[in-house]
Every structure is written in structure tokens, then in C-alpha cells.
Amino acid sequence: MFSLQTIFGKGDKFYGLLEASADAARQSARALIALLKQKTPSPSLDEFRTARRREKQIIGEISAELVNTFVTALEREDIEALSAALYRIPKTVEKFAERYALFAGQLLDIDYVSRAVMLEKACEVISEMVGQLRKGMVLETMKEMNDRMQAIEGEADRLILDLYRELYSKESDARNLLLRKDLFELLEKAIDRCRDAGNVVYAIALKNS
Secondary structure, eight states, X not given: XXXXXXXXXTTOOHHHHHXXXXXXXXXXXXXXXXXXXXXXXXXXXXXXXXXHHHHHHHHHHHHHHHHHOSSOSSOHHHHHHHHHHHHHHHHHHHXXXXXXXXXXXXXXXXXXXXXXHHHHHHHHHHHHHHHHGGGTOOHHHHHHHHHHHHHHHHXXXXXXXXXXXXXXXXXXXXXXXXXXXXXXXXXXHHHHHHHHHHHHHHHHHHHHO
């Protein structure tokens, strides 16, 4: 027999699933830092594949819960939008890791770690923001966290311009230039994905404030 609490969404699983998805994104950033610090020409991608499988499992659970739950604590379109935004973060991180692993032996002299640390900070903010959803979505708190996220993304944009300047002035090999530029842009894109997720969370908070 189903309880009224379950039927009317009081036992809502979505907060936990979204929090798990945000945490998976954060774990993917940490795995990337660990990979880059290894400075090995043949890095393992097992941790990233495990994280992506976990993300696929979570997004599948969210889809199933949306079908089976009569009333949800958040609007269904908001759950779907946030779930999709969070899913894109580790997906982009894995894409970077796969490409880096192909050419790692040529990239050991490049500092990707400092940029990956920025990504981890962005993921930590997103995890905090998602965690606030179940706590009542205090708009002032959400705005402060979203401002932090925007500041990280703005700093990443500034750094990419510095990197372009350095690459184009010092790198004479066109193939190396394009490879390094592509990887830096993927890291920036991962941070942009965090910004997008933060915007979704903040929009949800505005709607429910």
C-alpha cells in the first residue's frame, strides 16, 4: 500500500538524485586533477568512464522517477533542465581526458592543472547550489553562490585570452598549437557548463522565492 506521503511527493527523491549528479561532476573534476598531476604519457581513463556510467545511471533514475511520481517538489521541466545541465559537465571533462590521453606524451610541459583546479572550484559551487534546493532556496544565498560561479567563469575567460597570447607568440608548430588550444578550450567549456548549471539553479530559486 502506498502512503499519501509518497503519492504527493513528500518522499521526493529528486533532491538526492540531483545532489548525486552534482557530486559526480565534482568527482570528475578531481579525477582530472589527479590524472594531470601524474605526468604520464599513458594515463588511465577508467575513473572517468566509471563516473560517466554513474551519471548515466542517475539521469536514467531521474527520468524514471518523473514518470512514476505524481507530484514533485520542483517543477518537472526544472528537474529535467538541471539534470541535463549537470550531465554535460562530466561529459565535457571526459572528452578532455580522452583527448589528452591520446597526446599526453607531447603535453607534459603544459600546465593544465591550474585550470582544472578552477574547474573543481566551479563544481564545488554547483554542488553547494544544488544542495541548497532542499533547504528552502534562500534567494540571497543562491545569488551569492551564483555570483561566485560567474566570477570563476569570468576569470577562466580572462585566462584563456592570456593563453592565446602566449601560444600564438611562442608556439611555432601549427599542429602543437591547435592541439593545445583545443584542450584549453575544452577546459573552458567545462567551466561554462558549470556556469550554465548555476544559471538553471538560480532560475529555479527565483521561480520559487
